Amino acid sequence: MPVKRSSWWGGALGLVTGLAAVLAWNTHRAGSKQLAVAPLPGLAVSPLAAQHLAQALQFATVSPEDPASFDPQPFAGLQQFLARTYPLTDSLLRKEVVGKYSLLYHWPGRDSTLAPVLLMGHLDVVPPEKPRRQVELEVRLGHGAKALASNWQEPPFAGVIKNGEVWGRGAVDDKVTVIGIMEAVEQLLAEGYQPPRPVYLAFGHDEEIGGREGAVQIAKLLQQRGIHAEFVMDEGGIITHDKVPGMARPVALVGIAEKGYLSLELQVELPGGHSSMPGAETAIDVLARALVRLREQPFAAQVSPPVQAFMDHLGPEMPLGQRLAFANRWLFNPFIIKAYEASPAGNATMRTTIAPTILESGFKDNVLPPEAKATVNFRILPGQTADEVEAHVRAAVADERVKLKRGRFVSEPSEVSSTQSYGYQAIAKTIRGLFPQTVVTPYLVVGGTDSRHYRQVSEHIYRFMPVVDPIGFHDVDERIKISDFENCVRFNYWLLKNL
Ligand SMILES: [Zn+2]
Structure with missing residues (x-):
């Protein structure tokens, strides 16, 4: 029945052609969402900055699993270190100590009626060793004792600088953020800069064990004062060269939500x-x-x-x-x-x-x-x-x-922050200005951050640091390239300067 067959073929061909047209049209319509931004001017970062980061790593601000073994001394030491290393920030911004060891700075803006921007980080770190039972097991099973503090190439709290990297627990998570922000603010203050809108810096001291004494209390305080932030910026996303399959260019992952x-x-x-x-x-x-x-x-x-x-x-x-x-x-x-x-x-x-x-x-x-x-x-x-x-x-x-x-700690998944907001656009512009080759994309953070506690403070919460594929996160040999750290300083500098 040649006639029937040809009409069947004709119909099928029509369908396939139609489908191909729809696929092609949708593909064509999905144009680039990357912002066209002029590259930002170069910004020299003082060589002292990396030394400051190394010094900050020497304070063993560990959040232990067992609260009984909490050692307050390093936290007090880090607080004093920040005060004397960043004298302009310490004197010109209003500083409050919350929950004994967390820090909240307020930088008044030129227009106090504008909604403030809140930059976050955390001062505490995870212990340099995994629990002893886990290490013993790993050794017995032949998985290697990677987690032993003695197996670090450099002692975790020595703050060693070698081969263009700063080594130690907290280098990536999350002192690079705290020191990156402090360096940028100090430099802007030295230039006589005042942000157009108010800026808050919020550094919790117990993020690694849930943030109950730190971020929760800071967020509560801000809420009591009726402060509603334009956007909140925390750790969570990074720049990756190899973690997005099929992508040849570097990708900046900006967390717009996190799992519960x-x-x-x-x-x-x-x-x-x-x-x-x-x-x-x-x-x-x-x-x-x-x-x-x-x-x-x-x-x-x-x-x-x-x-x-x-x-x-x-x-x-x-x-x-x-x-x-x-x-x-x-x-x-x-x-x-x-x-x-x-x-x-x-x-x-x-x-x-x-x-x-x-x-x-x-x-x-x-x-x-x-x-x-x-x-x-x-x-x-x-x-x-x-x-x-x-x-x-x-x-x-x-x-x-x-x-x-x-279990004791329950956290609902976060709200999903918009990519159309002022905050997301400001962050994306700064990333594109600093790294013109980088593709900026929102994404879902599968871990948890302190920013989960700020949902009453702002509906625009973003999680990102301009660090490229960091090494040693919650593991041995945590370290950060000085160039990455300097980019953190530049990122915060330009983000604040272009508010
Ligand atoms: Zn962290």
Whole structure:
């Protein structure tokens, strides 16, 4: 039946041509979202600045897991160091100490009626070693004792400068931000600059353990004073050369949202007894089955709004294949999700993650334990809530003998900040002005930052530092290139100068 076949072919050809036209049109329409900005003039940073960073690293401002081992001395030392190293900032800005060790500076603007800008950082660091039990395990399993402080190439609190890098715990997370801001402000004050709008600098001292005494208190104070910030800037995003697949140019990742945090303890109690006569089901059986069920029923993958924004900004800068896929997500979403799911980092941006982290039961080889417990950590995608996560767990486990208990620290996912705001535009302009080759894109931060506590202070919260693929974040041999640190100074300088 040659006639019929040809009309079938004709129809199919028409469909394909139509589809191709739609794909091409969408791809064409998704033009570049990169701001055209004139390069910023060069700014000399004093060689003393890197030495100041190295000196700041010598204060072992550790936030320990166990509050009892908190040592206040280094925090007091760092406070005095900042006061004497940045005398103009210390005298011309109004300084308040909050929660004993956190710092809040207020720089009055030329127009006090304008909404202020708030720059954040944190003074504390994670311990240079992982918990002892973890290190012992890693050694026993042959994974190497990477985490031992003695395995650092340079002592973590020596503040050594070598090979153009500043070494030590806190170099990346997050003293580079604090010192980068202080250097920029001091230099601007020396030039007699006053910002057009008020500026606040907020440095918490317990970010690594939740921020309860620091950022939470500062945010509360600002709220009591009726201060509503135009935008808030915190750590979280970086510049990467290799972490965005398919992208040849460097990408500046500006966090416009961060995931939430919840831990649930799953607990099962069943009568124990002698192991010579086990019942049909033990506490360990019930718990094990619950964990398997939970892991087999992951949260649905979805392209949440911050990831959509990421694709909208990145797509137009990518090679044709990815450009086409990102511009036609109505058709390619399943493939995009599949590609992202393949790596743990990509997967974490696509769904609420489920990570069993602690398992506890039993005390003797011939006794049936009456209790079995597991802790599962969840990182919640924006748009979901801790309550929804808990409901999903109950439904997946589907066993009333498994009791759920929330961990001490719960954080809902952040709101998603706009890319159209004054703040995002100011940040993007500064990045493009300093690094003209760099593609600026919003993205989702999968970890947590102190900025989560500022949602009442501003709806425009951004997370970024102009550091290129940092090394040693929460690991041994943390260090930062002096050139990266100097760019942090320049970034803050121009951001403040062009407010
Ligand atoms: Zn940090």
